[in-house]
Amino acid sequence: MQTKLQNWLVCLLVITMFALVGCNSQPETSAAPTGSPTPSPSTPATSSPTATTLPRLEGKATVVMTVKGAPITMELDGTSAPITAGNFVDLVNRKVYDGLVFHRVVREPQPFVVQGGDPQSKNPNVPLDRLGTGGFIDPATQQPRDIPLEITPRDAKEPIYSRTFREAGVNVPPKLRHTRGAVAMARSQSPDSASSQFYVALADLQFLDGDYAVFGYVTQGMETVDKIQQGDRIESAKVTQGLENLKGGSASPAASPSASPSPSPTTSP
Template sequence: MQTKIRNWLLSTLAVAIFAIVGCNPQATSAPTDSPSASPSATASVPAVVPSSPQANNLPRLEGKATVVMTVKGSPITIEVNGTDAPITSGNFVDLVDKKVYDGLVFHRVVREPQPFVVQGGDPQGKNPNFPLEQLGTGGFIDPTTNQPRNIPLEIKPDKASEPIVYSKTLESKNPKLKHIRGAVAMARSAFPDSASSQFYFVLADQPFLDGDYAVFGTVTQGMEGVDKIQQGDRIESAKVTQGIENLKRG
């Protein structure tokens, strides 16, 4: 019984810690007791694709793509799933193609008391003089508009072909793309539509995150390289090796 209580407390603490780190420059931190902004942010009824001009102009991945990310000389192959997460995947592939991730730092690595996540993608980390402990609040600024690019929370319910849930967490906690070991997902703040460029690798199955954060890919080769990433390590390069023709930039 004590072991079960301890594991529950660890999971709850992990949710609280995770909720306050992934964000964009404009976002506010989530409450420390919940991964979502408020109870009203959950819904079991799928919503339509966002119709705002910003959402319409976001990149989309129509199909799949392969990204190879190199860290400390080790290639990490990621299959990006635009079939089940087209906006989230399109954003990631577009940023890879723009070389946004090259040179960025993994600012958050959690392996104790149990394997959790490896997180990076804050553009502020490209500056070698930027303090590591202050990373985690930055997002991609589109140079064509000089405005932050944020993407809607995008989660597809399991065994559902259409539609995808946008801008709301999934109350059923049963998404098609789950937080299993090797999954790649977007970090965000309490505001559902605050994801930008920060992403994380999942080090062990984390089902309590399912339905709250958008998984968009999985590591197909090189997970041993992910397991070796330490806080402060940099992405040497990230390249789209297959599927760039599936990227539609809006």
Template sequence: MRLKFSRFLVAFLLIGSLMLAGCNAQEVGNNSSPTSTTAVETTTTASTEATSVSQTTSESNPGMTNSLPRLEGKATVVITVKGSPITVEVDGTNAPITAGNFVDLVQKGVYDGTVFHRVVREPQPFVVQGGDPQSKDPKSDRNLWGTGGYVDPKTNNERRIPLEIKPKGEKEPIYGKTLESARITKPPELQHKQGAVAMARSQQPDSASSQFYFALADLGFLDGNYAVFGYVTQGFDVVNQIQQGDRIDSAEVTQGAENLKTGQS
């Protein structure tokens, strides 16, 4: 019993740190402690499950998703840290909005010079997180690193993307809900395996912007709660060497740029 409680407590604390790191400045003071990730009840039938997927997809905000970049297919992004490359295969087939947002921000140079503000390896390997544009300025308040996102210069508003998770075997992702809240018992197509790349967010499902993280180990307790959009295919040893405060030298789309489709607005 003590071992089970210990594992639960570790998962609870790790999920909490990930959620809070994805907040924007206005949300930091308002967020309560996150609840732990628990298994969805297994009594859901296959027919109910299929209905839930359909309803959740149709209830998503089409105006929001239509205005965002999409990646129709796959792309390769090379992130260079301290002179060493990390190759990421970005999967727009299973996460078109999340992958499109990331590739678009790479092309805009948003990640160049940003800091990995959170590195969690204890009590067990967890994540390396970065992507806050505020961290580009070494004179900025370091206490705010990890609270910001990409601000569109055309609107002066922070771009937010919906939580996007595609259940295994389904044609379309669901938006704006975790798999648990959508009562989906199927696992996601893109899972938190070691080397997964996913979006950080606050407790609000549709709050992801530019911050992302690398999974340092298999993190199955995050599956269905955070949007994975790709995997490290080369350079995971570089990821393992990243320390808090290290900067991204550059991020570049090396293949698949033609698969990026810009939003309608």
């Protein structure tokens, strides 16, 4: 029995690597473009070098994503994950996710995740096996937008940025855990490489806690998530509540008027 359990854990860890990081470990096939600065060992655990230039969600927001003609309601937590949730709300408001594909679905040997959000997938001519390498390109700057790893420990007032809990020496669970229905950001091996790709946990995946940033939960429509197949498209995504809590994004008065509603499909990370 112990041998079978060990084999299962090894298998699950391998699946995790492929499901959340990308097709392989080479930079050109990472889950999102890299580019965010890597912090030095002396960087404070709560300091984020890009935090002041990114959208933030100050409070809660609700996003309704339509897949297979059915709504999936997500409640996003900007209190515990302000940059991660703010980035997602901003991309939803820009219509970035409309028409994108769920390119990775893992249910065997156990339910794991459904993952989507690669802007390349809006182009039907991009092969499915190439997806998982793209991220959001800001149309105002033509530069990739990567966000830092942002996880708030339980009972802490501030998130830890750019480090996993293991790297930061944190031995408590995060406030937002990988329970079934958790919505979190996919990234490459670099902690600050999340961009637009996200995943929904199909089961409790608490071994991912402290390594990947959860920023909300599916509150209605999990039965639709359970039916998602590889290649299914997001028909639409809309912020239905809390858009006024987005600061510095496309809904902010300070947002650039030249920003287009959605990015062009990328051809390389």
